[in-house]
Every structure is written in structure tokens, then in C-alpha cells.
Amino acid sequence: MTIAEKQAELVEAFSEFDEWLDKYEYLIEMGKALPSFPEEKKTDERLIKGCQSRVWLDAQTVDGKVVFSADSDAIITRGIIAMLIDVYSNRTPEEILQADDQFIDKIGLRENLSPTRQNGLLSMMQTIRQLAETAAQA
Amino acid sequence: MTTKEFRELFPILTRKVYGKDLVYFDNAATSQRPRSVLDKFLTLSQESNANIYRAVHKLSAEATDAYEQAREAARAFVNAGSREEIIFTSGCTAAINTVAFSFGQAFVKAGDIVIVGEGEHHSNLVPWQLLCERAGATLKILPIDDKGHWDLSVLKRLLAEGCPVAAAQRVKLVAVTHISNVLGLVNPVEELIRLSHAAGAPVLVDGAQGIVHERVDVQAMDCDFYAFSGHKVYAATGTGVLYGKKQWLEQMPPFLSGGEMVGTVTLEHADFAGLPHKFEAGTGNFASIATFPEAFETALLAREPEIANAYEEVCAYLEDALRARGDLRLYGESETFRGEAGPTGAYRRAGVFSFTIDGVHHEDVAQVLDKMGVAVRSGLMCAEPVIRHFGVSGMVRASLAPYNTMEEAEYFIKCLDKAINLLR
Numbered sequence: 001m002t003i004a005e006k007q008a009e010l011v012e013a014f015s016e017f018d019e020w021l022d023k024y025e026y027l028i029e030m031g032k033a034l035p036s037f038p039e040e041k042k043t044d045e046r047l048i049k050g051c052q053s054r055v056w057l058d059a060q061t062v063d064g065k066v067v068f069s070a071d072s073d074a075i076i077t078r079g080i081i082a083m084l085i086d087v088y089s090n091r092t093p094e095e096i097l098q099a100d101d102q103f104i105d106k107i108g109l110r111e112n113l114s115p116t117r118q119n120g121l122l123s124m125m126q127t128i129r130q131l132a133e134t135a136a137q138a
Numbered sequence: 139m140t141t142k143e144f145r146e147l148f149p150i151l152t153r154k155v156y157g158k159d160l161v162y163f164d165n166a167a168t169s170q171r172p173r174s175v176l177d178k179f180l181t182l183s184q185e186s187n188a189n190i191y192r193a194v195h196k197l198s199a200e201a202t203d204a205y206e207q208a209r210e211a212a213r214a215f216v217n218a219g220s221r222e223e224i225i226f227t228s229g230c231t232a233a234i235n236t237v238a239f240s241f242g243q244a245f246v247k248a249g250d251i252v253i254v255g256e257g258e259h260h261s262n263l264v265p266w267q268l269l270c271e272r273a274g275a276t277l278k279i280l281p282i283d284d285k286g287h288w289d290l291s292v293l294k295r296l297l298a299e300g301c302p303v304a305a306a307q308r309v310k311l312v313a314v315t316h317i318s319n320v321l322g323l324v325n326p327v328e329e330l331i332r333l334s335h336a337a338g339a340p341v342l343v344d345g346a347q348g349i350v351h352e353r354v355d356v357q358a359m360d361c362d363f364y365a366f367s368g369h370k371v372y373a374a375t376g377t378g379v380l381y382g383k384k385q386w387l388e389q390m391p392p393f394l395s396g397g398e399m400v401g402t403v404t405l406e407h408a409d410f411a412g413l414p415h416k417f418e419a420g421t422g423n424f425a426s427i428a429t430f431p432e433a434f435e436t437a438l439l440a441r442e443p444e445i446a447n448a449y450e451e452v453c454a455y456l457e458d459a460l461r462a463r464g465d466l467r468l469y470g471e472s473e474t475f476r477g478e479a480g481p482t483g484a485y486r487r488a489g490v491f492s493f494t495i496d497g498v499h500h501e502d503v504a505q506v507l508d509k510m511g512v513a514v515r516s517g518l519m520c521a522e523p524v525i526r527h528f529g530v531s532g533m534v535r536a537s538l539a540p541y542n543t544m545e546e547a548e549y550f551i552k553c554l555d556k557a558i559n560l561l562r
Binding site: 052074075114116 | 156498499501502504505506508509510516517531532561
């Protein structure tokens with residue numbers, strides 16, 4: 001599945017819920033399904049700046065693909081980063097850098113987060129792109 | 139007047155968010171405004187908009203009248219001795235900064251000491267940090283214990299250390315909050331002021347929360363400065379008051395300078411207008427300030443027994459319901475305060491409930507509650523040292539006003555249960 005296809009699938013999945021509480025619940029479930037993130041990786045270098053809740057993001061390059069792992073101390077934030085990982089992880093740096101992130105607005109996520117979390121979401125996307133760029137240059 | 143009738147004075151409280159009735163529990167950040175305040179602002183803007191003090195025409199006279207009536211209303215509300223002791227500012231933060239700059243310039247020198255509470259909002263902490271940096275003075279902290287209460291023995295020690303020989307007090311100011319915006323406890327400011335004055339140190343009280351919940355009488359309290367915002371006590375936003383004892387204000391240089399605050403100006407020199415104008419450079423926020431009479435009237439209405447008693451019941455219910463949860467930690471303990479001469483009041487909770495829940499992030503709770511129509515605050519509440527004192531990364535805060543009802547409190551507790559189940 002391409003990034004665009006994955007994004008479309010998520011937009012579709014979220015559209016099945018009318019209530020935002022149910023959409024949060026869906027996000028929370030994604031967060032819970034995120035593989036555990038080792039404590040020793042929770043370093044300041046992996047901490048994403050600009051989030052009120054703490055989010056750690058790590059990137060490894062495996063066979064030319066960027067593999068992300070992450071954690072957060074807040075469960076909704078964990079759900080958001082899990083969703084982003086679902087879309088962008090295990091892709092080549094070029095795929096990540098060429099993809100857009102309009103699916104976030106299509107889901108309506110941005111407008112349904114507090115302003116601090118909107119900033120956090122922006123920082124997460126920026127960090128994902130930066131890590132992809134670093135991988136591309138390596 | 140019943141709570142229901144009181145509530146009807148506030149048009150915003152009938153609105154819905156996400157299709158649900160709004161439950162506004164973020165009153166410690168800003169209170170809602172009654173129709174009378176909104177009308178006053180609109181009427182003045184539509185009919186009497188002109189620059190205050192400066193012109194001889196009718197509109198200016200009306201605007202100036204409204205502004206000065208607001209000064210009298212503020213004077214009466216805190217029982218200040220004279221209108222000259224009431225300085226209008228843009229808010230509590232601006233009021234405290236005025237003292238930090240002006241009082242600081244006049245009285246705080248290298249080697250001096252300023253004492254602030256550990257439980258302060260950043261607005262009553264950072265201005266003193268900066269003053270001490272500028273002046274080469276030292277900032278000392280009056281700590282709180284795990285109940286959120288002051289350790290006044292430390293204050294006494296600091297005051298004594300600051301006064302190595304009689305009449306040479308190096309503690310130039312003690313700045314504390316009347317009610318912490320996190321812990322919500324009424325602090326025994328009278329005792330602190332008595333102790334500080336006995337050692338020759340003046341006291342500034344940050345009244346941002348205190349003015350809302352307490353009957354403030356600055357003369358009885360004997361504070362040297364009392365600062366508060368209008369927008370937390372039903373007035374329009376961008377408004378604040380600095381009460382200062384005339385003896386201090388007269389000795390303090392102006393903070394901002396410009397129009398109206400001057401006496402005679404030549405190209406080389408200016409002398410300054412008398413109080414309170416010396417501290418009111420630039421055009422005042424007159425249409426907003428002019429809502430003070432209506433705002434304070436509303437605050438007094440809320441203190442009438444029928445509404446006040448109902449409000450107390452709502453708060454008592456909320457305290458019990460929150461404490462009933464084993465996985466929830468509510469910060470700040472109510473307790474009788476014993477001064478040196480016996481009990482002289484209490485650390486009473488004033489409508490502010492800050493808490494954490496085991497295994498659930500504060501921001502998640504606030505986010506989910508929002509979608510249920512409940513507005514609360516989460517995070518550091520602009521008081522990071524207080525939050526850190528309790529070893530947590532943030533808290534959820536529900537802060538009430540007398541227009542909040544028992545039904546809302548019960549709905550809040552129900553929503554909180556639901557949110558916790560969802561987030562776990």
C-alpha cells in the first residue's frame with residue numbers, strides 16, 4: 001500500500017464515526033497498539049520540541065527504508081504519533097519527502113485538538129520529514 | 139436571588155459546544171461577563187467614545203466620567219482610603235510589573251532581598267527574578283509544604299537574617315499570592331503582613347484569585363500593594379488594578395511615560411502629574427475599565443447568602459466526589475490556620491480544584507472533557523514551580539464560579555469517570 005492509499009484508508013476509517021469522542025477512542029486504540037518503546041531511548045535528543053505532553057521519536061534505516069518508533073506519556077498524543085507511524089514508517093526517504101499530509105485535515109484532526117496539540121502535531125510532522133532527510137543524505 | 143437567576147445574567151452560559159451544554163469550569167483563567175458589563179462596554183463604545191481627560195468636548199467628558207466612576211468603584215470594592223491609591227493597568231501582571239520596576243528602582247539596591255512565595259503564578263515570580271537581576275539583589279523563597287501551606291518560620295528567619303542591625307532591613311519587599319491559582323487555598327496574608335511589617339518589610343499581595351473569592355479590605359489587611367485583573371472578576375478583558383499605599387506610590391518614579399502622566403514638559407525635562415495619573419501613561423482602556431461598577435456589583439451579588447451558600451454546597455460536593463476516587467490526587471489541604479495568637483482564619487479552598495489521576499495524562503483528560511462540553515485547564519497553569527513541588531508534569535484544574543450549578547458539578551464528575559475509563 002502506498003502512503004497515499006494508507007492515508008485514504010485512515011480518512012475513510014475516521015469518517016465512520018460521527019462523534020469526536022469515538023474518533024479519540026479510535027486514536028487511543030492505535031496508541032495502545034503501538035509497540036513498546038525502550039526506556040533508554042527516551043532521551044532529550046529524541047524528544048519532539050513543542051509538545052505539552054512528551055513525545056519521543058526514533059528513526060532507523062533498514063534496507064533503505066526509514067523505520068520509526070515512538071512513545072508519549074499522553075495516550076491521545078501516543079495515538080497521533082502511532083497514526084503517523086502507520087502512514088510514514090517503513091518507507092524510503094524519497095516516499096516520505098514526496099508525500100503530503102493533507103489527510104490530517106481531511107480527518108479533521110487539527111481543528112479537534114487544542115492549540116498546543118496542534119503545534120505538537122506540526123512538530124511531529126516536521127521531525128518525521130527531518131529524519132527522512134537525514135536518512136536520504138546518509 | 140437564586141443561583142439560577144444569577145446564572146441568567148450571563149448570556150454565554152446558554153451556549154452549546156459540540157452540541158452539548160457548556161460547562162465552564164475555567165473561571166480561574168477568566169470569568170464570564172454578565173449582560174450589564176457587555177452593555178456598558180457597548181454603550182460607551184457607541185455613544186461616548188473619545189479620549190479621556192484630554193479634550194473639552196462632551197464625548198470626552200462622558201468617557202472621563204465613566205473612567206473615574208470605575209476608579210471610585212474599584213476604590214470602594216477594595217476599601218482603599220483614596221482614589222489616588224487606585225492605579226488602572228492592563229491586568230494583574232502589568233500591576234505587579236509596575237511595582238517591580240518603580241518600587242524596585244526607588245528601593246531595591248544591590249545586596250537587598252526580595253521574598254516571594256513558592257506557590258506563585260509566574261506573574262508574581264518572574265518580575266521579581268528580573269528585578270533582582272537588574273538590581274543585584276537576592277530572591278529568597280517562602281516555601282510551601284505538601285498541604286500547600288506556607289512555612290512562616292522560614293519567613294521569620296529570612297526577615298531576621300535580612301535585618302542584621304536595627305532599622306537596616308535588607309528585605310525590601312515580600313510578594314505573595316492571596317489565593318494560589320493552582321491550590322486554591324486562601325492564604326493567611328494578614329499574619330504574613332503582620333510579621334513582615336514588624337520586621338520593616340512591605341508586602342505586595344497578588345490578588346488575581348483573591349479578589350474573586352474574598353471580601354478584600356486593603357486597609358484592614360494592611361497590605362502595601364494589592365494587584366488584580368478585571369477579567370477574572372466579571373469585567374471586560376485587558377483591565378487591572380494596582381492598589382498601593384500613597385506613602386509608597388508617592389516615592390516611586392513612573393514606570394511607563396508619555397501622555398497625561400506629566401505635569402510640565404520641556405524638551406529637556408518633565409515633571410510628573412500627581413497620583414494616580416503618574417502611573418497611567420498613554421490612553422487608558424476606558425471602555426473596558428468603565429465596566430468595573432457593573433462587574434463589582436455582580437461580584438457583590440454573588441456573595442449574597444442564597445447564592446454563596448449554594449456555591450459552597452457545589453464546591454463541597456466536588457471536593458468529596460474527587461476525594462472519593464482512590465486514583466485521584468487533589469492538591470491543597472483545607473485547614474484552620476493558627477497564627478502566633480491562636481487561630482486567625484483558615485486555608486480554605488476557594489472554588490479551585492487541581493488534581494492528577496494515576497496513569498492518565500492531564501492534557502488527555504482536558505481534551506476529552508472538552509468534547510463533552512466541559513471546559514477545564516490542564517498543564518502547568520503558569521505556575522511551574524508549584525506543579526513541580528508536587529513532583530508531577532502537570533495537573534487538571536476545574537475552577538468554579540458562583541454561577542456554576544450542582545447539576546454541572548454532577549455532570550462533570552460523570553464525564554470525568556467516562557474520560558478516565560476511555561483513557562486507561
